Amino acid sequence: MNDTVTKLVNIVFEDAGDSREARDMKEAVLRDCQERFDEMVAEGIDEDEAIAAVVESLQGMEEIVRSLRNVDKEVFEESVQDVETAPQYTRRLKLNLKDTDVHFAMTSGQTMEIILPEGEKERFHVENQNGWTCITEQEYTVERMDWYNLFSGIRTLMDMKQVLQKIGNYVQERVHSGDMTIKVPAEYLEEVQIHVVNGDISWEKVGCPQISIQGTNGDIDLDTAMHGNSLQISMVNGDAEVRADYETLNMTTVNGDMEVEGTFEHVSMKSVSGDLDLDLIGTDHAEVYMKSTSGDIHVGLPSGTERVRAKMHSISGDMKCDFPSGEDAPFRIEIQTVSGDGTID
Amino acid sequence: MNADLLRGYTDAIILSQLVNQDSYGYRIQKDVSDKTAGGLNFKEATLYTAFRRLEQAGLIVSYWGGEQQGARRRYYSITETGKAKLQEEQNQWMETRYILEKLLMDRAEQERSIVYE
Numbered sequence: 513m514n515d516t517v518t519k520l521v522n523i524v525f526e527d528a529g530d531s532r533e534a535r536d537m538k539e540a541v542l543r544d545c546q547e548r549f550d551e552m553v554a555e556g557i558d559e560d561e562a563i564a565a566v567v568e569s570l571q572g573m574e575e576i577v578r579s580l581r582n583v584d585k586e587v588f589e590e591s592v593q594d595v596e597t598a599p600q601y602t603r604r605l606k607l608n609l610k611d612t613d614v615h616f617a618m619t620s621g622q623t624m625e626i627i628l629p630e631g632e633k634e635r636f637h638v639e640n641q642n643g644w645t646c647i648t649e650q651e652y653t654v655e656r657m658d659w660y661n662l663f664s665g666i667r668t669l670m671d672m673k674q675v676l677q678k679i680g681n682y683v684q685e686r687v688h689s690g691d692m693t694i695k696v697p698a699e700y701l702e703e704v705q706i707h708v709v710n711g712d713i714s715w716e717k718v719g720c721p722q723i724s725i726q727g728t729n730g731d732i733d734l735d736t737a738m739h740g741n742s743l744q745i746s747m748v749n750g751d752a753e754v755r756a757d758y759e760t761l762n763m764t765t766v767n768g769d770m771e772v773e774g775t776f777e778h779v780s781m782k783s784v785s786g787d788l789d790l791d792l793i794g795t796d797h798a799e800v801y802m803k804s805t806s807g808d809i810h811v812g813l814p815s816g817t818e819r820v821r822a823k824m825h826s827i828s829g830d831m832k833c834d835f836p837s838g839e840d841a842p843f844r845i846e847i848q849t850v851s852g853d854g855t856i857d
Numbered sequence: 858m859n860a861d862l863l864r865g866y867t868d869a870i871i872l873s874q875l876v877n878q879d880s881y882g883y884r885i886q887k888d889v890s891d892k893t894a895g896g897l898n899f900k901e902a903t904l905y906t907a908f909r910r911l912e913q914a915g916l917i918v919s920y921w922g923g924e925q926q927g928a929r930r931r932y933y934s935i936t937e938t939g940k941a942k943l944q945e946e947q948n949q950w951m952e953t954r955y956i957l958e959k960l961l962m963d964r965a966e967q968e969r970s971i972v973y974e
Contacts, residue, residue, distance in 0.1 A: 513927050536931065537905055537931075539928045539929060539931070540881070540882055540905070540928070540929075540930065540931035541882065541901050541905065542928040543881075543882070543883070543924075543927070543928035543929060543930050543931070544881070544882040544883035544886070544901060545883075545901075546927065546928060547883040548883055548886075548887075551887075568900075569886070569898075569900055569901050570900070570901055570902075571900055571902070572900055572902040572903070573901060573902045575902065575906075576902055576905060576906050576909075604915070606915065641913065642913070642914060642915065644915055703937075703938070705915065705918060705936060707918055707919075707920065722937050724918065724936055724937070726918055726920050726934070728920070728921070741937070742937050744937075746920075746934070748923065766923070
């Protein structure tokens with residue numbers, strides 16, 4: 513961490529305000545500048561020249577900083593939307609959540625119903641944007657902790673107890689919030705994009721041709737109804753269980769097991785330390801790519817499969833591929849394992 | 858080079874860098890600069906204005922990297938809609954290029970103008 517680089521970025525973002533967007537951008541830009549500096553120095557370039565390059569890359573930030581400052585104001589000025597009187601929802605849904613579980617379920621009604629967690633409604637901002645219904649979970653912006661002054665007035669044990677109480681309340685408010693439920697008719701949704709930090713996602717018997725889920729901590733349980741184009745899931749820590757019918761399935765996880773059952777034409781499942789289990793049913797032809805660094809891989813193929821091309825890579829896990837017996841179909845399997853066992857039945 | 862023309866393709870260029878794998882600010886800057894032998898160097902402002910625009914339009918999504926030390930990387934990932942948009946931009950470029958080449962690079966025209974110098 514070079515001090516000058518940090519100072520430069522601090523100066524640039526001095527008047528950017530304190531919104532989540534501003535803080536995120538500042539951290540990302542700081543990282544970019546640090547990497548630029550470090551790489552140049554590593555190549556033997558003079559530190560001063562590297563700093564000059566960083567300065568040059570930071571030119572022209574005034575406009576975006578100005579607009580970030582205004583974001584802060586928007587957060588306070590916008591009124592809370594009452595769900596009942598909200599504008600008609602579109603069929604494209606975008607969720608941007610921090611600490612909330614989401615359930616998708618079928619409704620007997622005609623349109624989408626968004627049920628926000630009890631007692632937390634103010635933290636969710638629902639609006640239509642560019643043809644998307646966007647639900648964004650906001651951080652608490654009202655009460656700030658004045659960390660510096662918090663500790664400076666402690667004289668007695670009683671003072672200390674009060675401070676700890678304050679910290680306790682602060683933490684309490686920020687732990688996991690409630691559940692959100694989205695109820696839609698079975699074939700209502702056209703595209704869904706979910707971005708969640710901590711939260712599980714469950715999806716029951718509702719269809720959507722294009723789903724993209726990205727999460728950091730949370731489990732995923734999907735049981736989709738109709739045939740769709742593309743299902744993408746990307747998790748850091750969390751297990752995924754999927755029953756679906758898509759043309760393309762793309763799943764990656766760092767720590768987490770993935771269990772998939774369904775009909776797909778193109779499958780890609782990647783995990784660092786989780787097990788991968790794929791059960792293809794009713795597939796005519798498919799291309800499968802599975803890679804796990806330290807987990808086991810299992811693929812099951814249905815009888816009547818005409819053409820399957822599968823590539824399975826594992827560094828230290830075991831791999832198992834089940835073929836239906838007595839079939840004469842062209843299979844092309846490529847298995848690469850470094851220290852695990854590979855079995856083809 | 859024509860800065861205005863390139864500026865119009867900023868979004869498309871960023872999408873093209875995300876089509877095969879997710880990436881982040883500095884990495885995109887570096888790759889673009891290397892691939893064009895220093896011809897195109899994105900500033901942070903250009904990148905992050907574009908990221909914001911692309912994310913609001915649903916063409917990309919973003920997430921934090923798991924870096925333990927120091928500032929984290931903000932990774933960007935292209936969506937299906939983003940891929941479709943990239944395709945559109947690619948088609949548009951082919952058309953533009955065809956038209957300009959046909960008009961500016963006509964051999965016969967060039968030779969005549971050289972003679973008159």
